[in-house]
Amino acid sequence: MTISTVIFDIGNVLIEWQPERHYDAVIGEDRRKEMFAAVDLHGINDAVDRGAPFRATIEKASRDNPAFGPEIKMWYFDWINMASPKIDHSVALLRALRAKGIRVVALTNFGIESFEFAETQYPFLTEFDKTYVSGRMGCVKPHSLIYEMLEAGEQGDPKQFLFTDDRVENIDTAARRGWQTHLFSSPQGWAERLVAEQLLTLQEAGLTAQPKAN
Structure with missing residues (x-):
């Protein structure tokens, strides 16, 4: 899809x-x-x-x-x-997606004040189309309410969402709601998933094409 x-x-x-x-x-x-x-x-x-x-x-x-x-x-x-350092390859993937006009949002467990401070240290946090920050929303992952609130805010088909998170329980809640998911273990794996979904090319994802076998 x-x-x-x-x-x-x-x-x-x-x-x-x-x-x-x-x-x-x-x-x-x-x-x-x-x-x-x-x-x-x-x-x-x-x-x-x-x-x-x-x-x-x-x-x-x-x-x-x-x-x-x-x-x-x-x-x-x-x-x-x-909360450091930034994961450079992941930041590059965020920017590559947005450069192609793909809607990119954040869903994060983060305090209100700490997120505001983090934005001053990591400017890429201001580059999302929208940020869903738990401290502002009054609930956290993996509780279903925060996912419901994002769905209401996005007003799109949840089956067309692709969500990455490093915690299994957060991914599981999203999957039960019909979201497409990726359990994050490395930026390389996330890049490969974005290529597999035809959202980015190998070059855009910072990956090197493997030579074809003879």
């Missing part, structure tokens, strides 16, 4: 999101493991992704867990170092 809209996740698709890696580099793996075992930092971040105020939420978590207070505050103050 013809693809009308390509939908990108952002974290680990366009920008690497690796908080553990940053903490390991700054405070050491042992201290990081101790903190993550004691404090559900990803769960706290989920609240931010649902629209809770970023700094106030992290500062409360710091006060509630004084044994790790300074380290928890790093989730706010060092956030951009956790």
Whole structure:
């Protein structure tokens, strides 16, 4: 079926999101493991992704867990170092699709303030035809409501959506709604899918054609 809209996740698709890696580099793996075992930092971040105020939420978590207070505050103050670097090939694919006039939108679990800040650091985040940001919408993937809200906003046939995300549960919800999906594991694989769907040529997708066997 013809693809009308390509939908990108952002974290680990366009920008690497690796908080553990940053903490390991700054405070050491042992201290990081101790903190993550004691404090559900990803769960706290989920609240931010649902629209809770970023700094106030992290500062409360710091006060509630004084044994790790300074380290928890790093989730706010060092956030951009956790959400980096950009994945250059994926960014190139986004731009190649838009250059061909293909509608490209984002569907992302992201806090309101952190997304606004990320746009200043990664200008390509402003290049989508539309961004569906969980913090603004008050719900997160993989809950069906956020997919319903995107469908209402796009007003297209969901069967003509092609969605890539790095999390199986997010892909599964989309697939149950009839979206075409791609589980993102590398920009190379995503590029190959876009070529297979005849949305991009090999050259446009940054791929090299394989020589034909004799």
